[in-house]
Structure formats: structure tokens, C-alpha cells
Amino acid sequence: MDRTSLEQLLRQGLSLAEIAERFGLHESTVGYWVGKHGLEAVHRERSAARGGLGRRQLEALVEANMTIAQIAEAVERSKATVRYWLTRYGLSTRGGVGRRPAEQVQAAKRAGLATAEMLCPRHGTTEFGLNARGYYRCKRCRSEAVARRRRKMKSILVQEAGGRCCICGYDRNMRALHFHHLEPELKRHSINAKGVAVALEKLRAEARKCVLLCSNCHAEVEDRMVSIPAGAQARSPG
Known part of the structure; x- marks a missing residue:
């Protein structure tokens, strides 16, 4: 990462986690380049390495059907960090590969429905739509994701x-x-x-x-x- 870009982002008040999320990097990678360029991270005490995430802690959050974003918020770490430790422990969130569809998803597919009322962990019972890849997705979550992008x-x-x-x-x-x-x-x-x-x-x-x-x-x-x-x-x- 070049010094000019990093310096500009740090001046804007972005943390290492926020910069990492923007460029699809691990937080530690951004920290490495910040140090290499002789820069100082915003809220350095919060951005400094804080050790790994515990397996039991992550297992409990995964069992609670939390998304990676929700886990990241709960443990106050970046999504990249959460993904790293989930992979290391062989864990996956409800959206991970190998998860069986919920009963209501199976029922909606059997009925050939393009939209259906389902339970979203974030928004409660709301309307889901069938996307081009054949998956049902909460319309409100999709709208929020588009707005974030x-x-x-x-x-x-x-x-x-x-x-x-x-x-x-x-x-x-x-x-x-x-x-x-x-x-x-x-x-x-x-x-x-x-x-x-x-x-x-x-x-x-x-x-x-x-x-x-x-x-x-x-x-x-x-x-x-x-x-x-x-x-x-x-x-x-x-």
C-alpha cells in the first residue's frame, strides 16, 4: 500500500479495521504498511493487535445464527479478522457452504415462489426475494447492502x-x-x-x-x- 493513500485515509479518521474493510485486506496487513511507512493509526490503542478470537466464543456466536458482520460488531473486530478465525477453526456462519436451507426456504422453492415471508435475524419476519443465483435474500438486507456499497x-x-x-x-x-x-x-x-x-x-x-x-x-x-x-x-x- 502506498504511503500517500494511507496517510490520506488516516487523516480522515479511518481506523485500521475500516481501511482493511475498504480494500479487502486483513487488519494486520494494513497495520504492517502503516508501520512500514512510519505512520500512526487512529485510536492506535484500539487498533493494536489484541490476540486471537477464542474458538468457544466464536462457536457460541455462530450457534446464535449471527452473521459475520454481527459477530464483528459483537467482538469489536473487523469482518476480515472474524473470517480469518472462523476459517482457522473450521467454522462457518449460517450463510456458509454446506448449511442446509431452512424449512421455509425449502417450502418456498417447492411452491415456486419468487417472494415469500421469512424470518430474518436482523429484521424479523419480512419479505424475501429469490435472486438470480437461486437464493432467497431479505429484501431489506439487500437494500441496505446496496446503500452501503x-x-x-x-x-x-x-x-x-x-x-x-x-x-x-x-x-x-x-x-x-x-x-x-x-x-x-x-x-x-x-x-x-x-x-x-x-x-x-x-x-x-x-x-x-x-x-x-x-x-x-x-x-x-x-x-x-x-x-x-x-x-x-x-x-x-x-
Whole structure:
């Protein structure tokens, strides 16, 4: 991992666990690079190595039908760390390979239902939908997962674009930062709001055509009340 990217993420207040989750790495790997580059982690005392997770502790949480995300929250560790210890102990959560479908899932499949009321450990009894892979999934969980991905993608793009409005420097709320196309006729995808469901590389290509503006400056640019500074150019994410 390069020093510049790590330093930028640490300045934003991200912990080692959060950085690891973003890049799909183990927390200890991020810690290694932070140390190698001579940087200091946020909340270092919390991010420092705290030893392994106990087998009995994990077995109890798995038996409680908790997901990896729920276990990670319960033990205050990253999901990558939880996955590592589950694999080491040969354990798997209810979504793991080899788990038998619940009776209600089997009944829904036999009936050929595209949607069915089932019990979600997170949301209680709610509507599940049959996905393209042939699995039933809680619609609310799926919606929340999509929203999380959109926020994650936008966070990456915003930071790669400088992290602040190119006119006034506003950087307090990511939701208030918009990507403004310098040449609207070249626009292929929307980066703001629902458009963030597009693949990251396509979004990065689109972001190269844009500058980052806060909502106020964006409105003023659209109404031709202010102009984008001559020095501001669409950035090429590194």
C-alpha cells in the first residue's frame, strides 16, 4: 500500500479495521504498511493487535445464527479478522457452504415462489426475494447492502477527487459533495445518488470528466452565478 493513500485515509479518521474493510485486506496487513511507512493509526490503542478470537466464543456466536458482520460488531473486530478465525477453526456462519436451507426456504422453492415471508435475524419476519443465483435474500438486507456499497463507492471517488469542493473547499459532509461534468455531452453515467451502483472502474472513468463541487457551489455554477476556477481540472484518480 502506498504511503500517500494511507496517510490520506488516516487523516480522515479511518481506523485500521475500516481501511482493511475498504480494500479487502486483513487488519494486520494494513497495520504492517502503516508501520512500514512510519505512520500512526487512529485510536492506535484500539487498533493494536489484541490476540486471537477464542474458538468457544466464536462457536457460541455462530450457534446464535449471527452473521459475520454481527459477530464483528459483537467482538469489536473487523469482518476480515472474524473470517480469518472462523476459517482457522473450521467454522462457518449460517450463510456458509454446506448449511442446509431452512424449512421455509425449502417450502418456498417447492411452491415456486419468487417472494415469500421469512424470518430474518436482523429484521424479523419480512419479505424475501429469490435472486438470480437461486437464493432467497431479505429484501431489506439487500437494500441496505446496496446503500452501503453506494456510500463506499462515493467515498472512494470523493477522496480520489480531492475530498473537497474545488471552489470553496467545503468537505464536512460527503452527501453535500457533487460531481459536476465539465463537458455534459460526454456524460455516460451519473456518479451522484443512485448512479453509484455502476462498477467502480466505470465510475472512475466518469469521475475523470468531473470536478468536485459542494451543493451550494454546484447550484451557483449551474445558474452561472460563479465560474469554476481556471486551475480546476477533472482529476485522474490514482
